[in-house]
Amino acid sequence: MALGRETWRLALKLVVRQPGRSALTMLGLAIGVGAFIAMVSFGEGARRSVVAQFEVLGTNLIKVQTSTPGVNPKMRPPMPLTDSDVTMLVREGTTFAHVLPVARKNAGVAYGGEQRPSWINGVAPGYFGIHAWEVASGGIFDQSDVNERAKVCVIGKTPARELFGDRDPLGQTVTLAGTLPCRVVGVLAEKGYSTNGNDIDDIVLLPYTTYNTHLADRVAYGYVEIEPLSKDLLDSARAEITDILHRAHGLEPGDPNDFTVSSPLEVIRAADRTARILGTLLAAIAAVSLLVGGIGIMNIQLVSVAERTEEIGVRAAIGAAPSQILAQFLVEALILTIIGTIVGVTLGIVVASVVASNMGWPRVISPSGVLLSASFGIAVGVLFGYLPARRAALLDPIHALRRQ
Amino acid sequence: MATPVIETVDLSKTYEGAFGGVPVLSGVDLKIEYGEVVALRGPSGSGKSTLLNILGCLDRPSRGRYVLGGSDVSGLTREEQAWVRLHYIGFVFQSFHLLSHATALENVSLPLHYAGVPRARAEETARELLGRVGLDHRGGHFPAQLSGGEKQRVAIARALTSRPPVLLADEPTGALDTRTGTEIMRLLLELHRERGTSIILVTHDPSVADYADRQIFLRDGKVVDTPEAAVGARA
Numbered sequence: 001m002a003l004g005r006e007t008w009r010l011a012l013k014l015v016v017r018q019p020g021r022s023a024l025t026m027l028g029l030a031i032g033v034g035a036f037i038a039m040v041s042f043g044e045g046a047r048r049s050v051v052a053q054f055e056v057l058g059t060n061l062i063k064v065q066t067s068t069p070g071v072n073p074k075m076r077p078p079m080p081l082t083d084s085d086v087t088m089l090v091r092e093g094t095t096f097a098h099v100l101p102v103a104r105k106n107a108g109v110a111y112g113g114e115q116r117p118s119w120i121n122g123v124a125p126g127y128f129g130i131h132a133w134e135v136a137s138g139g140i141f142d143q144s145d146v147n148e149r150a151k152v153c154v155i156g157k158t159p160a161r162e163l164f165g166d167r168d169p170l171g172q173t174v175t176l177a178g179t180l181p182c183r184v185v186g187v188l189a190e191k192g193y194s195t196n197g198n199d200i201d202d203i204v205l206l207p208y209t210t211y212n213t214h215l216a217d218r219v220a221y222g223y224v225e226i227e228p229l230s231k232d233l234l235d236s237a238r239a240e241i242t243d244i245l246h247r248a249h250g251l252e253p254g255d256p257n258d259f260t261v262s263s264p265l266e267v268i269r270a271a272d273r274t275a276r277i278l279g280t281l282l283a284a285i286a287a288v289s290l291l292v293g294g295i296g297i298m299n300i301q302l303v304s305v306a307e308r309t310e311e312i313g314v315r316a317a318i319g320a321a322p323s324q325i326l327a328q329f330l331v332e333a334l335i336l337t338i339i340g341t342i343v344g345v346t347l348g349i350v351v352a353s354v355v356a357s358n359m360g361w362p363r364v365i366s367p368s369g370v371l372l373s374a375s376f377g378i379a380v381g382v383l384f385g386y387l388p389a390r391r392a393a394l395l396d397p398i399h400a401l402r403r404q
Numbered sequence: 405m406a407t408p409v410i411e412t413v414d415l416s417k418t419y420e421g422a423f424g425g426v427p428v429l430s431g432v433d434l435k436i437e438y439g440e441v442v443a444l445r446g447p448s449g450s451g452k453s454t455l456l457n458i459l460g461c462l463d464r465p466s467r468g469r470y471v472l473g474g475s476d477v478s479g480l481t482r483e484e485q486a487w488v489r490l491h492y493i494g495f496v497f498q499s500f501h502l503l504s505h506a507t508a509l510e511n512v513s514l515p516l517h518y519a520g521v522p523r524a525r526a527e528e529t530a531r532e533l534l535g536r537v538g539l540d541h542r543g544g545h546f547p548a549q550l551s552g553g554e555k556q557r558v559a560i561a562r563a564l565t566s567r568p569p570v571l572l573a574d575e576p577t578g579a580l581d582t583r584t585g586t587e588i589m590r591l592l593l594e595l596h597r598e599r600g601t602s603i604i605l606v607t608h609d610p611s612v613a614d615y616a617d618r619q620i621f622l623r624d625g626k627v628v629d630t631p632e633a634a635v636g637a638r639a
Binding site: 004006009010013014017018310311313314315316317318319320321322323324397398401 | 495562
């Protein structure tokens with residue numbers, strides 16, 4: 001009976017009749033709950049944004065590179081990645097969608113009287129799709145160009161701008177590394193800068209066969225990129241690569257690899273971990289503000305008990321039992337807490353949305369986060385509402401009446 | 405004779421202070437019959453308030469017995485005391501003590517709320533009582549919108565909502581002008597006659613005390629025989 005509907009109705013009336021005091025009481029909690037929701041959303045939004053940036057690099061791409069020579073003098077120097085390695089990977093692999101050798105060097109690109117260094121890459125046509133290169137004008141080379149070792153190339157936005165200015169590079173011939181004349185068949189769309197500050201657009205791409213014939217000092221690839229048939233096959237593809245190259249390089253079972261197999265997924269996972277730690281940190285700070293909001297409710301309710309000593313004395317004289325006075329103050333705190341939490345949730349969602357749209361993050365508001373902060377907020381309110389309520393219930397009615 | 409509504413035997417109260425016990429009431433024997441109006445008089449410090457608090461079940465005696473409506477209520481717990489106040493005692497105070505954030509009607513129906521009476525019935529009873537004290541149209545007003553006399557009428561209505569057999573009135577006219585005070589006293593006596601409520605009236609004012617059937621004088625925590633003996637303590 002102590003917590004009956006009537007108690008709620010009367011407490012709600014009191015809350016509504018003192019809007020200023022009620023607003024002040026719930027302000028702290030509302031901000032706390034709002035901050036918690038906003039912070040959790042910021043953390044999650046930032047994390048997804050970071051992960052999305054890395055995903056542009058291609059999440060399922062596996063990169064195989066020759067190891068850098070070890071310090072162990074007894075170990076034989078690592079073998080380079082050659083055509084036979086690539087052939088074996090293509091022939092024996094069962095989980096690969098593409099096997100793409102990449103040979104690259106930094107060398108001069110010349111047109112007319114101008115010459116500037118750029119990254120010259122010998123690649124297969126599949127390279128464009130996997131790295132999400134769009135063509136701004138012209139087209140790309142195809143498998144027949146690869147087979148014929150055609151002297152064609154696709155150039156990035158940076159060499160196009162630096163060498164040609166306003167002129168159209170399509171159909172023009174550039175000289176690569178001072179020796180190889182190549183006809184420009186396409187210009188790539190701009191991609192900007194990588195996460196470590198390199199100009200991604202400073203690039204020239206030509207068939208790897210052409211590169212091997214005319215530019216390579218020896219036929220060895222800088223790295224081989226392999227795309228598994230699906231994301232789920234990433235780990236089995238890595239195992240298969242290791243197994244094939246181990247045999248191709250004539251290594252004994254148990255010998256260490258003389259090549260490394262890596263994928264951007266590892267980088268993404270690391271970034272994801274970092275962002276999660278940051279998110280947890282934000283949530284922890286917000287949790288503190290939630291706690292402070294709860295203490296705010298306690299303080300105002302304590303002051304309110306002191307202020308309302310007369311009222312409590314009168315209620316006691318009329319016949320209110322200590323348990324009924326306790327219930328009244330507890331219900332009052334509960335109502336303030338619930339309203340404060342609702343305001344806080346609204347505030348948090350609004351702030352999170354505004355910030356997310358300004359920062360270009362995805363707007364992430366997890367229902368579980370809202371639920372968590374709301375229940376935490378209400379729990380804090382009840383916990384801190386109890387102490388003042390108990391104090392009110394224990395107040396000596398004689399004292400309370402004499403105060404007047 | 406029938407059982408008195410209030411009976412105290414050797415009722416004593418001692419406050420424990422830093423320099424030992426301070427006796428405030430010593431050996432008070434009282435009998436108040438159902439339907440009696442009694443004035444409780446005595447100078448400041450005579451123990452009137454303490455006696456009233458004990459009779460109102462707000463305080464407990466240190467020694468002696470207090471029998472209310474035939475039951476010993478000397479050693480009740482706080483929850484039990486609250487129940488007794490709710491059903492046996494109505495309070496009227498000098499400074500009204502209305503809840504400022506509640507309307508007149510809400511103030512009057514409050515005891516019924518604590519008694520667990522459903523709201524509709526509680527408000528009906530409260531409205532009737534407000535009508536009886538002449539405030540039919542004041543139910544929605546807050547105490548700040550009422551005059552002193554109106555406030556005391558609301559307080560009287562509130563004291564009577566749970567139909568208690570005893571009404572404790574502590575200087576009920578103390579904060580009112582003479583004319584309003586007289587009106588309030590008349591109202592109290594009318595209600596007493598209608599409902600048979602016993603009234604214990606604490607007052608300094610002899611003209612107010614004259615409304616009572618009987619006067620009890622207190623001096624130094626003891627009941628004395630004459631007003632002269634009580635007043636003499638002042639000198």
